[in-house]
Amino acid sequence: MARFWLVAVAVAALAGAVRGQRIPDNPCPDIFAYRQQRGVYFGEIVIPYDGSKSLDLAVNISMVGLYQDVKLKLDLLTPAEQILNSPVLRYRVNFPLRNVIPKITQISFNGRIFCYGPSEPVSVDGVTNLWANVIFRINQYTYNIQSGVNNPFISNNVNNYNEPSSPNVPQVTPPISEFQNVPVTTRPPKLTVEESCGLANDIQTLVLKGDKTVDNEYPWLAAMFHRQGVSYTFQCTSNLITNRHVITAAHCVWFYKAPLIAKEDILLVMGRSDLTHWATTGALIRTALEVTPHPNYKQGSGHCDVAVIKLNEEVSFKTTVRPICLWTGDTNLKRITGSKGVVAGWGKSEEVQNVVAVPRKVDMPVVSQETCLRSHADFKNLTSEMTFCAGNKDGSGPCSGDSGAGFIIKKGERWYLRGLVSTAIKNEDYSCNLDEFIVFADIAKLEDWIKVVTK
Secondary structure, eight states, X not given: OHXXXXXXXXXXXHHHHHHTSOOOOOSOTTTEEEEEETTEEEEEEEEEOOOOSEEEEEEEEEEESOOSSOOOEEEEOSOGGGGGXXXXXXXXXXXXXXXXXXXXXXXXXXXXXXXXXXXXXXXXXOEEEEEXXXXXXXXXXXXXXXXXXXXXOOXXXXXXXXXXXXXXXXXXXXXXXXXXXXXOSSOOOOOOHHHHTTOOOOOSOOOTTTEEOOTTSSTTEEEEEEEETTEEEEEEEEEXXXXXXXXXXXXXXXXXXEESSOGGGEEEEESXXXXXXXXXXXXXXXXXXXXXXXXXXXXXXXXXXXXXXXXXXXXXXXXXXXXOEEOOSOOOGGGTTTOXXXXXXXXXXXXXXXXXXXXXXXXXXXXXXXXXXXXXXXXXXXXXXXXXXXXXXXXXXXXXXXXXOEEEEEETTEEEEEEXXXXXXXXXXXXXXXXXXXXEEEGGGGXXXXXXXTO
Protein backbone atom coordinates (compact mmCIF):
# COMPACT_ATOMS: atom_id res chain seq x y z
CA MET A 1 0.00 0.00 0.00
CA ALA A 2 2.85 2.41 0.84
CA ARG A 3 4.54 1.75 -2.50
CA PHE A 4 1.30 2.42 -4.41
CA TRP A 5 0.83 5.68 -2.51
CA LEU A 6 4.33 6.88 -3.45
CA VAL A 7 3.76 6.05 -7.12
CA ALA A 8 0.42 7.87 -7.11
CA VAL A 9 2.04 10.95 -5.60
CA ALA A 10 4.79 10.94 -8.22
CA VAL A 11 2.32 10.61 -11.11
CA ALA A 12 0.17 13.39 -9.68
CA ALA A 13 3.21 15.65 -9.34
CA LEU A 14 4.20 15.11 -12.97
CA ALA A 15 0.67 15.70 -14.21
CA GLY A 16 0.48 18.87 -12.15
CA ALA A 17 3.73 20.12 -13.66
CA VAL A 18 2.30 19.71 -17.15
CA ARG A 19 -0.99 21.33 -16.26
CA GLY A 20 0.96 24.15 -14.60
CA GLN A 21 2.68 25.19 -17.81
CA ARG A 22 1.58 28.66 -18.83
CA ILE A 23 0.02 28.97 -22.27
CA PRO A 24 1.18 32.40 -23.47
CA ASP A 25 -1.07 34.88 -25.21
CA ASN A 26 -1.31 34.11 -28.90
CA PRO A 27 -1.03 37.15 -31.22
CA CYS A 28 -1.60 34.95 -34.27
CA PRO A 29 -4.89 33.08 -33.64
CA ASP A 30 -5.84 33.03 -37.33
CA ILE A 31 -2.77 31.06 -38.42
CA PHE A 32 -1.15 29.63 -35.30
CA ALA A 33 -2.31 27.27 -32.54
CA TYR A 34 -0.67 25.55 -29.59
CA ARG A 35 -1.03 21.76 -29.75
CA GLN A 36 -0.23 18.95 -27.33
CA GLN A 37 0.55 15.33 -28.06
CA ARG A 38 1.62 12.76 -25.47
CA GLY A 39 2.40 15.48 -22.99
CA VAL A 40 4.58 17.48 -25.40
CA TYR A 41 3.52 20.90 -26.63
CA PHE A 42 4.24 22.14 -30.12
CA GLY A 43 2.85 24.75 -32.47
CA GLU A 44 0.92 24.43 -35.69
CA ILE A 45 0.88 27.04 -38.45
CA VAL A 46 -1.67 26.95 -41.25
CA ILE A 47 -0.88 29.76 -43.64
CA PRO A 48 -2.40 30.75 -47.01
CA TYR A 49 -0.31 29.61 -49.97
CA ASP A 50 0.34 32.39 -52.46
CA GLY A 51 1.35 30.14 -55.35
CA SER A 52 5.00 31.15 -55.36
CA LYS A 53 7.81 28.66 -56.02
CA SER A 54 9.86 29.80 -53.03
CA LEU A 55 8.31 29.22 -49.60
CA ASP A 56 10.09 31.12 -46.85
CA LEU A 57 8.56 30.82 -43.39
CA ALA A 58 10.15 32.71 -40.48
CA VAL A 59 9.08 32.47 -36.84
CA ASN A 60 10.18 34.44 -33.78
CA ILE A 61 9.58 33.22 -30.23
CA SER A 62 10.29 34.48 -26.72
CA MET A 63 10.82 32.44 -23.54
CA VAL A 64 11.18 33.37 -19.89
CA GLY A 65 14.60 32.20 -18.70
CA LEU A 66 18.14 32.16 -20.06
CA TYR A 67 19.02 29.19 -22.25
CA GLN A 68 22.10 28.22 -24.22
CA ASP A 69 22.38 26.12 -27.38
CA VAL A 70 18.64 25.75 -27.86
CA LYS A 71 17.02 25.74 -31.27
CA LEU A 72 13.61 26.32 -32.73
CA LYS A 73 12.79 23.85 -35.50
CA LEU A 74 10.19 24.24 -38.26
CA ASP A 75 8.83 21.36 -40.35
CA LEU A 76 6.69 21.64 -43.47
CA LEU A 77 3.91 19.07 -43.07
CA THR A 78 2.13 19.57 -46.40
CA PRO A 79 3.33 16.77 -48.72
CA ALA A 80 5.60 18.06 -51.48
CA GLU A 81 3.42 16.65 -54.25
CA GLN A 82 0.38 18.52 -52.87
CA ILE A 83 1.91 21.98 -52.43
CA LEU A 84 1.09 23.47 -55.83
CA ASN A 85 -2.58 22.49 -55.52
CA SER A 86 -3.02 23.31 -51.85
CA PRO A 87 -4.82 26.48 -50.70
CA VAL A 88 -2.90 26.48 -47.40
CA LEU A 89 0.43 25.19 -46.14
CA ARG A 90 0.76 23.42 -42.82
CA TYR A 91 3.86 23.66 -40.64
CA ARG A 92 4.84 22.22 -37.27
CA VAL A 93 6.79 24.39 -34.81
CA ASN A 94 8.93 22.24 -32.53
CA PHE A 95 9.71 24.16 -29.35
CA PRO A 96 13.27 24.10 -27.94
CA LEU A 97 12.30 22.79 -24.49
CA ARG A 98 9.63 20.37 -23.35
CA ASN A 99 8.78 22.18 -20.12
CA VAL A 100 8.70 25.74 -21.48
CA ILE A 101 5.98 26.90 -23.84
CA PRO A 102 7.36 29.89 -25.76
CA LYS A 103 5.46 32.98 -26.79
CA ILE A 104 5.07 33.61 -30.51
CA THR A 105 6.26 37.14 -31.32
CA GLN A 106 6.18 37.10 -35.13
CA ILE A 107 5.30 34.92 -38.10
CA SER A 108 6.18 35.94 -41.64
CA PHE A 109 5.89 34.15 -44.96
CA ASN A 110 7.77 35.15 -48.10
CA GLY A 111 8.74 38.45 -46.49
CA ARG A 112 5.19 39.39 -45.49
CA ILE A 113 4.51 39.74 -41.78
CA PHE A 114 1.24 37.99 -40.96
CA CYS A 115 1.23 38.79 -37.24
CA TYR A 116 3.43 39.96 -34.42
CA GLY A 117 3.29 40.58 -30.69
CA PRO A 118 5.48 41.66 -27.78
CA SER A 119 8.20 39.45 -26.34
CA GLU A 120 8.13 38.17 -22.78
CA PRO A 121 8.67 40.99 -20.27
CA VAL A 122 12.16 41.34 -18.82
CA SER A 123 12.43 39.82 -15.33
CA VAL A 124 15.01 38.50 -12.91
CA ASP A 125 14.78 35.14 -14.72
CA GLY A 126 15.92 36.71 -18.00
CA VAL A 127 14.42 36.33 -21.48
CA THR A 128 15.60 34.26 -24.44
CA ASN A 129 14.48 35.25 -27.95
CA LEU A 130 14.94 32.88 -30.88
CA TRP A 131 14.38 33.05 -34.62
CA ALA A 132 14.16 30.28 -37.18
CA ASN A 133 13.22 29.95 -40.81
CA VAL A 134 12.75 27.19 -43.34
CA ILE A 135 12.90 27.69 -47.10
CA PHE A 136 11.28 25.27 -49.54
CA ARG A 137 12.10 25.87 -53.20
CA ILE A 138 10.18 24.20 -56.00
CA ASN A 139 11.33 23.50 -59.54
CA GLN A 140 9.64 21.54 -62.28
CA TYR A 141 10.69 18.09 -61.18
CA THR A 142 12.11 18.11 -57.66
CA TYR A 143 11.47 19.56 -54.25
CA ASN A 144 14.47 20.71 -52.23
CA ILE A 145 14.33 21.78 -48.63
CA GLN A 146 16.82 24.20 -47.12
CA SER A 147 16.44 25.25 -43.54
CA GLY A 148 18.37 27.50 -41.24
CA VAL A 149 18.16 28.43 -37.60
CA ASN A 150 19.70 31.50 -36.09
CA ASN A 151 20.17 31.72 -32.32
CA PRO A 152 21.67 35.13 -31.65
CA PHE A 153 21.11 34.93 -27.90
CA ILE A 154 24.05 33.44 -25.97
CA SER A 155 23.92 32.88 -22.23
CA ASN A 156 26.12 31.28 -19.60
CA ASN A 157 23.04 29.92 -17.85
CA VAL A 158 21.13 26.79 -18.81
CA ASN A 159 17.94 25.86 -17.00
CA ASN A 160 17.39 22.17 -16.38
CA TYR A 161 13.93 20.78 -16.91
CA ASN A 162 11.85 17.75 -15.98
CA GLU A 163 10.33 15.81 -18.80
CA PRO A 164 6.55 16.26 -18.61
CA SER A 165 4.13 13.43 -18.98
CA SER A 166 0.40 12.80 -18.93
CA PRO A 167 -1.32 12.21 -22.26
CA ASN A 168 -4.62 13.46 -20.87
CA VAL A 169 -3.83 17.19 -20.93
CA PRO A 170 -6.75 18.81 -22.79
CA GLN A 171 -6.30 20.76 -26.01
CA VAL A 172 -5.95 24.50 -25.45
CA THR A 173 -7.07 25.74 -28.88
CA PRO A 174 -9.94 25.08 -31.30
CA PRO A 175 -9.84 21.99 -33.53
CA ILE A 176 -7.59 22.11 -36.57
CA SER A 177 -10.61 22.03 -38.83
CA GLU A 178 -11.42 25.61 -37.91
CA PHE A 179 -8.39 26.70 -39.92
CA GLN A 180 -10.02 25.48 -43.11
CA ASN A 181 -11.80 28.83 -43.45
CA VAL A 182 -8.63 30.90 -43.71
CA PRO A 183 -9.06 33.06 -46.84
CA VAL A 184 -6.53 32.30 -49.53
CA THR A 185 -7.75 34.15 -52.58
CA THR A 186 -6.51 37.54 -51.44
CA ARG A 187 -3.22 38.75 -50.01
CA PRO A 188 -3.15 40.05 -46.41
CA PRO A 189 -3.69 43.80 -46.22
CA LYS A 190 -0.63 45.99 -46.24
CA LEU A 191 0.56 46.91 -42.78
CA THR A 192 0.06 50.54 -41.81
CA VAL A 193 2.69 52.78 -40.25
CA GLU A 194 0.88 52.55 -36.90
CA GLU A 195 0.91 48.73 -37.02
CA SER A 196 4.55 48.42 -38.06
CA CYS A 197 6.43 51.34 -36.57
CA GLY A 198 9.10 51.07 -33.93
CA LEU A 199 9.30 47.28 -33.83
CA ALA A 200 12.99 46.47 -33.79
CA ASN A 201 14.72 43.15 -34.14
CA ASP A 202 16.72 44.02 -31.02
CA ILE A 203 17.84 40.97 -29.12
CA GLN A 204 21.25 42.01 -27.82
CA THR A 205 22.26 44.37 -25.06
CA LEU A 206 23.96 47.68 -25.68
CA VAL A 207 27.70 48.16 -25.37
CA LEU A 208 28.77 51.61 -24.31
CA LYS A 209 31.60 52.22 -26.77
CA GLY A 210 29.51 51.39 -29.79
CA ASP A 211 28.46 47.81 -30.34
CA LYS A 212 27.77 46.43 -33.78
CA THR A 213 24.07 45.98 -34.38
CA VAL A 214 22.39 42.68 -35.14
CA ASP A 215 21.62 42.32 -38.85
CA ASN A 216 18.63 44.58 -39.55
CA GLU A 217 18.20 45.22 -35.84
CA TYR A 218 16.77 48.67 -36.56
CA PRO A 219 14.77 48.14 -39.77
CA TRP A 220 14.03 51.86 -40.25
CA LEU A 221 17.68 52.70 -40.93
CA ALA A 222 18.27 53.91 -44.48
CA ALA A 223 21.75 54.62 -45.81
CA MET A 224 21.94 57.73 -47.98
CA PHE A 225 24.42 57.72 -50.85
CA HIS A 226 25.59 60.60 -53.03
CA ARG A 227 26.23 59.88 -56.69
CA GLN A 228 29.46 61.41 -57.88
CA GLY A 229 30.13 60.62 -61.49
CA VAL A 230 29.77 56.88 -61.94
CA SER A 231 30.25 55.96 -58.26
CA TYR A 232 28.31 56.41 -55.03
CA THR A 233 29.67 57.78 -51.76
CA PHE A 234 28.02 57.27 -48.39
CA GLN A 235 26.58 60.57 -47.22
CA CYS A 236 24.43 60.26 -44.09
CA THR A 237 22.10 58.07 -42.07
CA SER A 238 18.35 58.53 -42.51
CA ASN A 239 15.23 56.95 -41.01
CA LEU A 240 12.10 55.56 -42.65
CA ILE A 241 8.99 57.26 -41.20
CA THR A 242 6.28 56.32 -43.73
CA ASN A 243 6.07 54.01 -46.71
CA ARG A 244 7.15 56.95 -48.89
CA HIS A 245 9.38 59.18 -46.70
CA VAL A 246 12.67 59.18 -44.82
CA ILE A 247 13.90 61.85 -42.42
CA THR A 248 17.48 63.02 -41.96
CA ALA A 249 19.52 66.06 -40.96
CA ALA A 250 19.05 69.10 -43.19
CA HIS A 251 22.79 69.72 -43.36
CA CYS A 252 23.16 66.38 -45.17
CA VAL A 253 21.26 67.70 -48.19
CA TRP A 254 21.13 71.50 -47.84
CA PHE A 255 23.63 74.33 -47.61
CA TYR A 256 22.20 77.68 -46.53
CA LYS A 257 19.50 78.37 -49.17
CA ALA A 258 20.53 75.87 -51.82
CA PRO A 259 20.65 72.09 -52.27
CA LEU A 260 23.92 70.50 -51.22
CA ILE A 261 23.10 67.48 -53.38
CA ALA A 262 20.82 67.38 -56.38
CA LYS A 263 17.86 65.13 -55.65
CA GLU A 264 18.70 63.14 -58.78
CA ASP A 265 22.01 62.18 -57.15
CA ILE A 266 20.52 60.81 -53.92
CA LEU A 267 20.24 57.05 -53.48
CA LEU A 268 18.67 55.42 -50.41
CA VAL A 269 19.42 51.84 -49.40
CA MET A 270 17.11 49.99 -46.98
CA GLY A 271 16.70 46.45 -45.75
CA ARG A 272 20.44 45.89 -45.41
CA SER A 273 22.48 46.62 -42.30
CA ASP A 274 25.76 45.59 -43.92
CA LEU A 275 26.59 48.03 -46.69
CA THR A 276 29.26 45.77 -48.15
CA HIS A 277 28.23 44.92 -51.72
CA TRP A 278 24.79 46.42 -51.05
CA ALA A 279 24.08 46.71 -54.76
CA THR A 280 24.11 42.93 -55.25
CA THR A 281 22.67 41.57 -52.00
CA GLY A 282 18.95 42.21 -52.32
CA ALA A 283 18.80 45.63 -50.69
CA LEU A 284 15.72 47.79 -51.21
CA ILE A 285 16.82 50.80 -53.26
CA ARG A 286 14.97 54.05 -53.83
CA THR A 287 15.80 57.45 -55.27
CA ALA A 288 14.60 60.87 -54.14
CA LEU A 289 11.54 62.48 -55.66
CA GLU A 290 11.49 65.53 -53.37
CA VAL A 291 13.82 66.96 -50.72
CA THR A 292 12.26 69.31 -48.18
CA PRO A 293 14.45 70.93 -45.52
CA HIS A 294 12.78 72.72 -42.63
CA PRO A 295 12.32 76.38 -43.62
CA ASN A 296 13.82 77.58 -40.31
CA TYR A 297 16.97 75.48 -40.49
CA LYS A 298 19.94 77.53 -39.30
CA GLN A 299 23.16 76.53 -41.03
CA GLY A 300 25.94 75.48 -38.67
CA SER A 301 23.65 74.76 -35.72
CA GLY A 302 21.13 72.15 -34.64
CA HIS A 303 18.19 74.55 -34.94
CA CYS A 304 15.54 72.79 -37.08
CA ASP A 305 18.28 70.67 -38.68
CA VAL A 306 15.72 68.36 -40.26
CA ALA A 307 14.87 67.39 -43.84
CA VAL A 308 12.27 65.01 -45.24
CA ILE A 309 12.95 63.09 -48.45
CA LYS A 310 10.08 61.70 -50.48
CA LEU A 311 10.92 58.41 -52.18
CA ASN A 312 10.30 57.85 -55.86
CA GLU A 313 8.27 54.74 -55.01
CA GLU A 314 6.50 53.33 -51.96
CA VAL A 315 8.03 50.54 -49.89
CA SER A 316 6.19 47.55 -48.41
CA PHE A 317 6.83 46.93 -44.75
CA LYS A 318 8.39 43.62 -43.75
CA THR A 319 10.78 42.27 -41.12
CA THR A 320 13.79 44.09 -42.54
CA VAL A 321 12.01 47.29 -43.59
CA ARG A 322 9.82 49.04 -41.03
CA PRO A 323 9.28 52.71 -40.10
CA ILE A 324 10.26 54.28 -36.80
CA CYS A 325 7.41 55.71 -34.74
CA LEU A 326 7.32 59.50 -34.54
CA TRP A 327 7.27 60.94 -31.04
CA THR A 328 3.87 61.28 -29.41
CA GLY A 329 2.79 62.96 -26.22
CA ASP A 330 4.55 65.60 -24.13
CA THR A 331 7.42 67.38 -25.90
CA ASN A 332 8.75 69.09 -22.77
CA LEU A 333 12.46 68.27 -22.63
CA LYS A 334 12.36 68.03 -18.85
CA ARG A 335 10.19 64.90 -19.21
CA ILE A 336 13.07 62.95 -20.78
CA THR A 337 16.08 64.60 -19.09
CA GLY A 338 18.13 61.81 -17.56
CA SER A 339 16.48 59.17 -19.75
CA LYS A 340 18.66 57.07 -22.02
CA GLY A 341 18.12 56.69 -25.73
CA VAL A 342 19.91 54.81 -28.49
CA VAL A 343 21.69 56.18 -31.54
CA ALA A 344 22.60 53.84 -34.41
CA GLY A 345 24.28 54.73 -37.68
CA TRP A 346 27.10 54.12 -40.13
CA GLY A 347 29.55 56.61 -38.63
CA LYS A 348 33.30 56.33 -38.22
CA SER A 349 34.46 53.81 -35.65
CA GLU A 350 37.21 54.19 -33.07
CA GLU A 351 39.35 51.59 -34.82
CA VAL A 352 39.19 52.99 -38.35
CA GLN A 353 38.58 56.40 -39.80
CA ASN A 354 36.35 55.15 -42.59
CA VAL A 355 32.61 54.77 -42.41
CA VAL A 356 31.82 51.34 -40.99
CA ALA A 357 30.01 48.79 -43.14
CA VAL A 358 27.74 47.68 -40.29
CA PRO A 359 25.93 50.32 -38.21
CA ARG A 360 26.98 50.75 -34.61
CA LYS A 361 24.82 51.74 -31.70
CA VAL A 362 25.40 53.46 -28.41
CA ASP A 363 23.15 54.40 -25.54
CA MET A 364 23.41 57.89 -24.06
CA PRO A 365 21.47 59.97 -21.54
CA VAL A 366 19.63 63.21 -22.29
CA VAL A 367 20.92 66.19 -20.29
CA SER A 368 19.20 69.46 -19.48
CA GLN A 369 19.75 72.51 -21.63
CA GLU A 370 21.42 74.24 -18.67
CA THR A 371 23.89 71.39 -18.22
CA CYS A 372 24.70 71.41 -21.93
CA LEU A 373 25.25 75.18 -22.14
CA ARG A 374 27.42 75.28 -19.03
CA SER A 375 29.64 72.45 -20.24
CA HIS A 376 31.16 74.39 -23.16
CA ALA A 377 30.86 77.95 -24.44
CA ASP A 378 30.43 76.84 -28.07
CA PHE A 379 27.07 75.23 -27.31
CA LYS A 380 25.54 78.71 -27.18
CA ASN A 381 25.76 78.89 -30.99
CA LEU A 382 24.92 75.24 -31.64
CA THR A 383 21.74 74.83 -29.58
CA SER A 384 18.30 76.40 -29.42
CA GLU A 385 14.85 75.71 -28.04
CA MET A 386 14.50 73.25 -30.96
CA THR A 387 17.45 71.07 -29.90
CA PHE A 388 18.57 68.90 -27.01
CA CYS A 389 21.90 67.50 -25.89
CA ALA A 390 22.85 63.97 -24.91
CA GLY A 391 26.02 61.99 -24.37
CA ASN A 392 28.28 60.13 -22.01
CA LYS A 393 31.34 62.41 -22.48
CA ASP A 394 33.55 59.34 -22.42
CA GLY A 395 34.58 58.96 -26.07
CA SER A 396 31.41 57.13 -27.08
CA GLY A 397 28.75 58.57 -29.34
CA PRO A 398 27.84 59.38 -32.94
CA CYS A 399 30.51 60.64 -35.30
CA SER A 400 30.95 61.64 -38.96
CA GLY A 401 28.50 59.70 -41.07
CA ASP A 402 26.04 59.43 -38.20
CA SER A 403 24.50 62.78 -39.12
CA GLY A 404 20.78 62.23 -39.48
CA ALA A 405 20.81 59.12 -37.30
CA GLY A 406 17.87 58.97 -34.93
CA PHE A 407 17.89 59.35 -31.18
CA ILE A 408 15.32 56.72 -30.26
CA ILE A 409 13.63 55.99 -26.95
CA LYS A 410 11.73 52.81 -26.19
CA LYS A 411 8.23 53.11 -24.78
CA GLY A 412 6.65 49.76 -24.14
CA GLU A 413 7.50 47.46 -27.03
CA ARG A 414 8.10 50.21 -29.60
CA TRP A 415 10.89 52.65 -30.35
CA TYR A 416 10.07 56.32 -30.92
CA LEU A 417 12.12 58.91 -32.76
CA ARG A 418 12.85 61.92 -30.57
CA GLY A 419 15.81 63.56 -32.29
CA LEU A 420 18.32 63.50 -35.13
CA VAL A 421 22.11 63.73 -34.84
CA SER A 422 22.99 67.27 -35.85
CA THR A 423 26.31 68.64 -34.67
CA ALA A 424 28.99 68.55 -31.98
CA ILE A 425 32.01 70.36 -30.62
CA LYS A 426 34.97 69.80 -32.96
CA ASN A 427 38.59 69.09 -32.17
CA GLU A 428 41.31 71.21 -33.72
CA ASP A 429 41.57 68.77 -36.63
CA TYR A 430 37.76 68.95 -37.09
CA SER A 431 37.32 65.39 -35.84
CA CYS A 432 34.49 64.45 -33.48
CA ASN A 433 35.01 65.46 -29.85
CA LEU A 434 33.09 62.74 -28.08
CA ASP A 435 34.25 63.97 -24.70
CA GLU A 436 31.55 66.63 -25.07
CA PHE A 437 27.78 66.34 -25.49
CA ILE A 438 26.17 65.81 -28.91
CA VAL A 439 23.52 68.19 -30.25
CA PHE A 440 20.31 66.69 -31.62
CA ALA A 441 17.52 68.37 -33.58
CA ASP A 442 14.37 67.86 -31.49
CA ILE A 443 11.90 66.56 -34.08
CA ALA A 444 9.19 66.10 -31.47
CA LYS A 445 8.73 69.87 -31.63
CA LEU A 446 8.36 69.74 -35.42
CA GLU A 447 5.49 67.26 -35.47
CA ASP A 448 3.02 69.53 -37.27
CA TRP A 449 5.51 70.40 -40.00
CA ILE A 450 6.43 66.75 -40.54
CA LYS A 451 2.77 65.77 -40.87
CA VAL A 452 2.21 68.45 -43.53
CA VAL A 453 5.32 67.44 -45.52
CA THR A 454 4.50 63.73 -45.46
CA LYS A 455 0.86 64.02 -46.56
